[in-house]
Amino acid sequence: MAGTTRSSKKTTSSKPARPKSRNGNVTIIDIARMANVSKSTVSLVLQESALVKDETRKLVLETIDRLGYVYNRAAAGLRQAKADFIGIVIGDLANPFFPELAAGIEDVLLEHQMLPVLANTSEDPEKQSQIIRTLREHGVAGIILCPARGTSAWAIAESVPKGLPVVVTMCSIEDCPFPFVGPDNVKGSYQATEHLLGLGHRDIAFIGGDSSYGTHRERVRGWRQAMQNAGIAIDERLVIDAASTREGGAEAMMKTMALRPNPTAAVCYNDVVALGASRFLAEAGVIVGRDFSLVGFDDISEASHAQPALTTIDAGIRQMAKNAALRLLQMINKQDYEKAPLRGETKLIVRASTHRLLRKG
Amino acid sequence: MAGTTRSSKKTTSSKPARPKSRNGNVTIIDIARMANVSKSTVSLVLQESALVKDETRKLVLETIDRLGYVYNRAAAGLRQAKADFIGIVIGDLANPFFPELAAGIEDVLLEHQMLPVLANTSEDPEKQSQIIRTLREHGVAGIILCPARGTSAWAIAESVPKGLPVVVTMCSIEDCPFPFVGPDNVKGSYQATEHLLGLGHRDIAFIGGDSSYGTHRERVRGWRQAMQNAGIAIDERLVIDAASTREGGAEAMMKTMALRPNPTAAVCYNDVVALGASRFLAEAGVIVGRDFSLVGFDDISEASHAQPALTTIDAGIRQMAKNAALRLLQMINKQDYEKAPLRGETKLIVRASTHRLLRKG
DNA sequence: ACAATTGATTGGAACGTTCCAAAAGTCAAT
DNA sequence: ATTGACTTTTGGAACGTTCCAATCAATTGT
Numbered sequence A, B: 001m002a003g004t005t006r007s008s009k010k011t012t013s014s015k016p017a018r019p020k021s022r023n024g025n026v027t028i029i030d031i032a033r034m035a036n037v038s039k040s041t042v043s044l045v046l047q048e049s050a051l052v053k054d055e056t057r058k059l060v061l062e063t064i065d066r067l068g069y070v071y072n073r074a075a076a077g078l079r080q081a082k083a084d085f086i087g088i089v090i091g092d093l094a095n096p097f098f099p100e101l102a103a104g105i106e107d108v109l110l111e112h113q114m115l116p117v118l119a120n121t122s123e124d125p126e127k128q129s130q131i132i133r134t135l136r137e138h139g140v141a142g143i144i145l146c147p148a149r150g151t152s153a154w155a156i157a158e159s160v161p162k163g164l165p166v167v168v169t170m171c172s173i174e175d176c177p178f179p180f181v182g183p184d185n186v187k188g189s190y191q192a193t194e195h196l197l198g199l200g201h202r203d204i205a206f207i208g209g210d211s212s213y214g215t216h217r218e219r220v221r222g223w224r225q226a227m228q229n230a231g232i233a234i235d236e237r238l239v240i241d242a243a244s245t246r247e248g249g250a251e252a253m254m255k256t257m258a259l260r261p262n263p264t265a266a267v268c269y270n271d272v273v274a275l276g277a278s279r280f281l282a283e284a285g286v287i288v289g290r291d292f293s294l295v296g297f298d299d300i301s302e303a304s305h306a307q308p309a310l311t312t313i314d315a316g317i318r319q320m321a322k323n324a325a326l327r328l329l330q331m332i333n334k335q336d337y338e339k340a341p342l343r344g345e346t347k348l349i350v351r352a353s354t355h356r357l358l359r360k361g
Numbered sequence C: 001a002c003a004a005t006t007g008a009t010t011g012g013a014a015c016g017t018t019c020c021a022a023a024a025g026t027c028a029a030t
Numbered sequence D: 001a002t003t004g005a006c007t008t009t010t011g012g013a014a015c016g017t018t019c020c021a022a023t024c025a026a027t028t029g030t
Helices: A028-035 A039-046 A054-067 A073-079 A097-111 A125-137 A153-159 A185-198 A214-229 A246-257 A271-283 A301-305 A317-332 B028-035 B039-046 B054-067 B073-079 B097-111 B125-137 B153-159 B185-198 B214-229 B246-257 B271-283 B301-305 B317-332
Strands: A085-090 A115-120 A142-145 A166-169 A180-183 A204-207 A265-268 A293-295 A312-314 A342-344 A347-349 B085-090 B115-120 B142-145 B166-169 B180-183 B204-207 B265-268 B293-295 B312-314 B342-344 B347-349
Touching (some): A028 A054, A039 A054, A073 B073, A097 A115, A097 B115, A115 A125, A115 B125, A125 A142, A125 B115, A142 A317, A166 A317, A180 A185, A180 A317, A185 A204, A185 A214, A185 A265, A185 A293, A185 A312, A204 A246, A246 A265, A246 B301, A265 A271, A271 A293, A271 A301, A271 B301, A301 B246, A301 B271, B085 B097, B085 B125, B097 B115, B097 B317, B125 B142, B125 B153, B142 B317, B166 B317, B180 B185, B185 B204, B185 B214, B185 B265, B185 B312, B185 B347, B204 B214, B246 B265, B246 B271, B271 B293
Parallel strands (some): A085 A115, A085 A142, A166 A180, A180 A342, A204 A265, A265 A293, B085 B142, B166 B180, B180 B342, B204 B265
Antiparallel strands (some): A115 B115
């Protein structure tokens, strides 16, 4: 019964039931030996097959429990690769936007018995390739990717082997072979700018981020279009680059205030930048929402709690996250899916940080 | 040379160099065949062994590139398990504290060629076990765990197979076999309370969180000790439970204001709660930092940017993260390590949200 | 009594690597 | 030529699983 191995080295100790393999890990074979069944039976039990008799199943499960066996997915994957985890590759955890996005994705994936796993690129394309490669080496089922700044279609194609399902989100990449699900950055930014124009502002800056982010390029484009549509000649100095952090927002706002003619409002690259700018102004004694107007982008939860509450563009993070996850699942299950980019509706949320222009500068 | 397989089914097409295995994946053997070397040689190249001739190496690498081969870590791990990724299991990405912690851990791990991977339990112990199990099944090298609320030592031991290196952080668990690296919650909370007492406050509430979090229990204990040391009888109604979110903070503060005698200050479960409370007060017309004093906990980056800037306890997130990662690495490398809990120094950061008691309630 | 059917179980061959012992190949010295 | 000391290369045996075809046991139909 027990002892199917026919190794003949140095006659091993006569005890046939010896649960430890040299690696120290309990294996399916150890279980089989202890339970006096074949490894195939144990395997069937693990797969919850209906073929095994209840009695046997119980015995096997008990043994598994007793020996503290852990399933070795690597070995299983070798035969039949049905991966069960999905990589969410994001740029910067410090921006609350990403956690919110991740949470939305996780909800959907967990419902489908997939384990979402987050990895942080710190916006470094090189780290990004490394992460993607490692995920791939571990047999990831699919990837949801927020491309790090400066990522080209080429770079992605390079690190993603053919056949691996990938959904690009947040920021589209030109000539990218993967489906895109994300906000309509151009339109959102257009709406933000239009709102300020409607309030009488003419000198409107675009602050924060820089053009190495695809998202930034798109959002600047929206601002540009709105300004042009309003017949305003664009002063390139109004696009003020800075880190997309609170500190960056403050810094950008400082530069903005130094411009002549003095801008009276700003469209911000995102909410975090807007919050930084807002704080800078408050400290400088400028009352945001009266003396200066600010619009953010993303509608992170902090936006509504800020003082003053931030007018912003709701990019529909939650919905977007859901869509991205669903599309990825479709790809994984080889269902048909829309190849066209899926751009979520953006919506202007007016709060307290914008105000009709009082006196013309 | 090529064609070491001795399969004899249905005489396959006579072409010997056919790079595709039925699985669709390019393997080391396909590379070997195309490059006219043995699989062993390819393996050596992959391991950057000095044994192979430069010429051969070049040829192999070219072939690898040409066929788009991806290393199969599962297969490799089957022989020699040296895992390369580490799980960071956290409770709630929405609390900015966790991303900051994760970032600190990532820094250290990346330096040591380990890939950090984040997983989110949403503070659900069941999801937590599932995550740990899956990580384990994938051959994770080690885990840094912020236990979800309600996690018992038993539950952890249950889901963690013997021998897997685990460091528990943030919140210690009684009778837990794993090393703990985290803040000294009791002391920090004591310092916060002491600060308020020193400013003349007597009616000091503790708001936010609830006792299902170990962290909460510890922080309440600190508050309790400080109050008792100051000879103040403790009114249990002063401990006000609420979600540890901004909304929870607001809600808790609302309840706090309804208490008689009216508390004049509060120690908050964490910064997020404090910020929520602060906003609630501002909206109610109470000026924080004059009419009411608030102390937070964690010193998340937002704390210094808030309006008013938040007095809080610096838990040394960054240092803690570093220590946790280092300790885990020690465990993985089987080096000696301190088994004793490593509790970071907490430091009171006085900002604008606390003020000497003006008029005695 | 024997075949046919169904229900449980099983051995062996994959899967794609790494490691080991052994085999070639190269070169210089005897 | 033979030996020895290298440097390179190589088959084959693991590793822990799943799948397939085959076996064994019990039950049914004729």
